[in-house]
Amino acid sequence: MIDEPILMDSETTNIVAHWSKALKASDREAFKNIFNHFYAILLAYASRILESRETAKDVVQEAFITLWNQRSDVDPGKSLKAFLYRIVYTRCLNQIRDRRLVGLNEENFENLTSMENFEPDIMNENTGITEILEKIVSRLPERQREALLLSRQDGLTHDEIADIMECKPATVNNHITGALKNLRMYLKDMNIEGYQ
Amino acid sequence: MNNRRQQIPNEIERWISEQEADEQAVYRQLWVETGELPTPAQDITDDELNEAYAAVSSVLFEDGNHNKLKNRNPGQIAGRISRLTYWAAAAMVTIAVSLGYIFFITGTVDVNAANGEQISYVFSDGSSVDLNSGSSISFRRSFSSSERHVTLYGEAFFEIEGDSRPFIVETHNAVVRARGTSFNVRSRSDHAEDETSVVLSDGEIEFFPRARPDNSVFLKPGQLSKLRELSERPTDPEEATVERFLAWRKGGLFFNDQPLELIFSEIERRFDARIEANPQSIKDQRFSVLYSSPESAERILRDICEENMLTMNVIGENRFEIF
Numbered sequence: 001m002i003d004e005p006i007l008m009d010s011e012t013t014n015i016v017a018h019w020s021k022a023l024k025a026s027d028r029e030a031f032k033n034i035f036n037h038f039y040a041i042l043l044a045y046a047s048r049i050l051e052s053r054e055t056a057k058d059v060v061q062e063a064f065i066t067l068w069n070q071r072s073d074v075d076p077g078k079s080l081k082a083f084l085y086r087i088v089y090t091r092c093l094n095q096i097r098d099r100r101l102v103g104l105n106e107e108n109f110e111n112l113t114s115m116e117n118f119e120p121d122i123m124n125e126n127t128g129i130t131e132i133l134e135k136i137v138s139r140l141p142e143r144q145r146e147a148l149l150l151s152r153q154d155g156l157t158h159d160e161i162a163d164i165m166e167c168k169p170a171t172v173n174n175h176i177t178g179a180l181k182n183l184r185m186y187l188k189d190m191n192i193e194g195y196q
Numbered sequence: 197m198n199n200r201r202q203q204i205p206n207e208i209e210r211w212i213s214e215q216e217a218d219e220q221a222v223y224r225q226l227w228v229e230t231g232e233l234p235t236p237a238q239d240i241t242d243d244e245l246n247e248a249y250a251a252v253s254s255v256l257f258e259d260g261n262h263n264k265l266k267n268r269n270p271g272q273i274a275g276r277i278s279r280l281t282y283w284a285a286a287a288m289v290t291i292a293v294s295l296g297y298i299f300f301i302t303g304t305v306d307v308n309a310a311n312g313e314q315i316s317y318v319f320s321d322g323s324s325v326d327l328n329s330g331s332s333i334s335f336r337r338s339f340s341s342s343e344r345h346v347t348l349y350g351e352a353f354f355e356i357e358g359d360s361r362p363f364i365v366e367t368h369n370a371v372v373r374a375r376g377t378s379f380n381v382r383s384r385s386d387h388a389e390d391e392t393s394v395v396l397s398d399g400e401i402e403f404f405p406r407a408r409p410d411n412s413v414f415l416k417p418g419q420l421s422k423l424r425e426l427s428e429r430p431t432d433p434e435e436a437t438v439e440r441f442l443a444w445r446k447g448g449l450f451f452n453d454q455p456l457e458l459i460f461s462e463i464e465r466r467f468d469a470r471i472e473a474n475p476q477s478i479k480d481q482r483f484s485v486l487y488s489s490p491e492s493a494e495r496i497l498r499d500i501c502e503e504n505m506l507t508m509n510v511i512g513e514n515r516f517e518i519f
Contacts, residue, residue, distance in 0.1 A: 015306075015334050015349050018368050018385070022406075028257065029366070029406055033347060035249050036336060037304050040240050047236040057248065064252050134233055151205070152230045158207060173207045180208075180226055184219070187226075195222060 020076040023067075031071075035064055038081065042088050045154060049092040059095055063087040082160035085150070089164050129192070136186045140179050147175035242340055308332040309350075312468030314444075319344070322357040328382075328444050330465030351382040353445055356399075366406065367392040370423045370430070373402040379415075380441050388458040388479075393422040394430075395441040403430050443488065449496065451485040456500070459485055467493035469514040478506060478518060 016037070022030035039060065046056035066087050067074075074083065137145060143165070150161045151172075158176075162169040187195035204212070204227050212223045309315045309327035317333075318324045321344060325333060331350025339345065344363045356363045358376030365372040367383030370392040377399025383392040394403050396415040403421050404412035411429040413421050420436035423429075443450040449466065451459050457479035460471045471493075473479055481504055490496050497516055501508045509517045 015332065015347060018349065022368070027406070028253075032249065032253075033366075035252065036245065037334070039245055039248060043240065044236045053236075061248055061252050065255055068252075068256050129229060130232060130234070133229055137230065137233060148230060149233075152227075153233065153235050158205060169207075173211070176208060177211045180223055180230075183226055183230070184222060 016080050017076050020074050020080045023071050024074050024076065026071065031064075031068055034067070034080070038084055039064075041154070042084060045085065046088050046092055048149065048153075049089070050095060055095060056092075059091045060088060063091055066091075079157075079160050079163070082156065082163040085154070085156070085160070086164040086166075132187075132190070132192065133183070136183060137179075139186075140182055144175045144179035144182065147172050148179040151176055242336075242338065246340075304334055305337050306332060306334045310468070311465045321359055323363060324355050326353045326445050328352065328465070329468075348381055348383055350384065351380070351444065353380045353442060354378060369406055369426060370394075371404055371406055371409070373404075373412075374399065377401055380438075382441075384461075386461065388455065388461045391422055391424045393420065395420045395436055395438055397438055397442070405429065440486070443486075447489045449485055449487045449490050451483070453482050453484050455479060456481050456483055456504070459483060459500070463493050463496060467514055469493040469516065470512075471497070471516050471518060472511075473518045475519075478504075 016034070019030040019034050019037075023034060042060045042063065043053070043056055046059045047053050050056050050059065063084060067084060074080065137148065140148065146165065147161055150156045150164065151158070156164070158169045158172045161172045165172065184195065204224065208227065212220050212227075215223060307315070307317045307325075307327065309329055309331050311330045314327060314329055316324060316326050319335075319339075320337075321339060323344070325346075327333065328351035331348070331352055333346050333348050333352065335344075335346040339361065341361070343361050344359070345366070346364065347366045349368070352365075354363070354365065354374070355378040356374050356376055363374045365374070365381055367381065368385045369390075370383070372379065372381055372394055377396065379394055379396045379399075379401055381392065381394050384390070394401065394415065396417055396419055398417045401415050402412045403415060403423070404410075405423055405426070405428060407426070408428055413430045413433055415421055415433045418435055418438055419433040420441070421430045421433045423431070440450045440452075444466075449462065451462070456473070460473065460479065463469055464471055483500060483504065485496070485500070487496060493514055493516070494510065497508055497518065500506070501518060506518050511517050
């Protein structure tokens with residue numbers, strides 16, 4: 001008898017693979033299960049990109065409609081999670097483009113590999129490392145930030161991230177290592193203890 | 197997320213090891229710390245989830261559902277009523293939240309018994325489940341107000357607490373609906389077998405194909421019913437020796453006239469073993485097995501081989517070759 005449930009990735013994958021198979025055969029119950037299983041994490045993911053929970057809701061719901069309409073393209077042998085993330089990712093980017101936020105966005109993401117725009121006043125010696133990291137992660141170049149967070153927050157494999165970001169797994173690796181290098185450089189520049 | 201992977205992927209670990217010696221620890225530390233960054237809230241309420249699903253399913257499925265359309269036709273009145281209900285629900289949620297109690301936190305829980313182990317789990321309503329080796333269940337952290345719903349992959353014995361909400365176990369091809377009862381469900385869909393079978397120890401259950409809820413059978417204590425692959429209806433309930441179907445809970449192994457392929461699969465799961473049989477045709481031979489407490493995979497396999505004129509080699513720890 002055990003007291004703690006064992007949370008596992010690999011067996012969940014089994015169940016999801018079942019659902020994928022059933023989904024391909026137009027099984028609505030399987031679709032509902034997939035929806036219930038992935039809705040919350042996809043909503044969190046879209047919220048992270050769009051910074052608006054309301055828009056994120058629309059995007060994720062539309063993503064599930066796309067999933068149903070494209071169910072014949074689902075490959076039960078492949079990661080359904082990556083398939084869903086990719087639909088959401090593409091839709092989020094479209095959303096940003098449609099709202100003509102591209103310029104703003106590029107500015108946000110691309111020119112911030114240096115510390116020039118950093119506001120040191122929001123931090124003092126009491127600011128925890130997690131808060132500091134949160135701020136500097138948001139200033140990483142977009143692709144680096146995306147790859148790093150998909151890996152660290154969503155727990156996706158390099159292959160899954162490559163699927164979502166439409167690049168090679170080796171490129172994912174470059175983004176993540178690049179991100180770590182940048183973070184390390186920022187922290188060093190800031191003379192954070194342990195990172196000098 | 198407490199199951200967030202802390203382990204560094206091989207590719208990253210390789211990269212880190214190529215860095216200067218004094219940098220390596222810093223990068224490992226950064227890896228851990230980036231995993232602890234706060235995520236946008238992932239917990240959502242049952243109501244939010246149901247509402248979101250309703251929105252999606254109304255776009256996708258409502259056309260085919262004439263009943264729903266008929267109800268909707270009176271138009272504004274129905275619309276207003278449902279909106280009222282919606283606001284009432286929303287208000288209740290707001291009140292619950294403002295009181296500081298969030299009753300319906302969702303999120304999926306997966307409980308897994310890996311090969312070589314068996315585990316028990318008690319649900320929030322007091323119902324419990326024993327999971328056989330290589331089996332898992334998945335369910336929403338809080339059951340909904342209308343039903344208690346669990347998805348099963350593999351074999352499990354459920355003891356259900358009486359409750360106004362039905363307890364539903366869904367497998368790859370079938371559904372079991374129960375109230376206060378105890379029963380065993382076995383659902384495997386691999387090479388060896390593709391069916392769900394249910395044995396009831398007490399109470400009453402309803403058993404039906406996922407795709408044909410109308411084709412249900414009701415089981416009485418001591419009865420067994422099976423649903424093969426995607427057949428339209430389960431077999432008629434028949435009397436069965438319940439103890440034998442539950443033998444696995446006490447570490448036993450029972451198979452009556454089954455192909456060796458299925459028996460091998462079960463031994464692999466139970467003992468976390470690997471069995472290679474050549475030629476494949478060996479696996480078609482049928483055999484009966486009844487062990488109340490088998491000591492090892494090797495012991496059972498030796499018996500099976502002896503009875504079936506087969507040869508076995510041990511090729512590693514819990515790895516066997518049979519020909």
